[in-house]
Amino acid sequence: MCESSEESTRPTIHESCIRDVKFGSDVTVVQPVNLYECTIGDSSFVGPFVEVQKGVEVGKRCKIQSHSFICELVTIGNDCFISHGAMFINDRFEDGGPAQGDTSKWERTIVEDSVSIGTNATVLPVRICSGTVIGAGAVVTKDIDEPGVYVGNPARRLRDVD
Secondary structure, three states: OOOOOOOOOOOOOOOOOEEOOEEOOOOEEOOOOEEEOOEEOOOOEEOOOOEEOOOOEEOOOOEEOOOOEEOOOEEEOOOOEEOOOOEEOOOOOOOOOOOOOOHHHOOOEEEOOOOEEOOOOEEOOOEEOOOOEEOOOOEEOOOEOOOOEEEOOOOEEEEOOO
């Protein structure tokens, strides 16, 4: 047991949870996770330490690896792969900082079918077309309308998908 000589107040502690989620058939979830008010499609997998926020729709046969964050206003199509530590952002900080609860400033992200998003990629509010690969560590700042492999910050098209 740790002893402290300083006086401290007790923090408010929230447990991780799965609440009000619409699951398809044959879904696998590895806890701990925070999944709330979202939809996870048939035969999808959600790894540990993932947060999927309200209103998010994840399609069928998707795999969301550990430590990923999928915020409100994100839709993910079928047969997608979201690698470890991928982050989705719905607030562009247009005013120089967070929208401070003004959700009218948040924007939508659409990930179409058969998209793979690499480890530690960051996806701002954009549309990513079907058949696209986002490389590890890439930062997607603009819509992607042509399938291919995209890498870098900001993400740029590197080549066709093999």
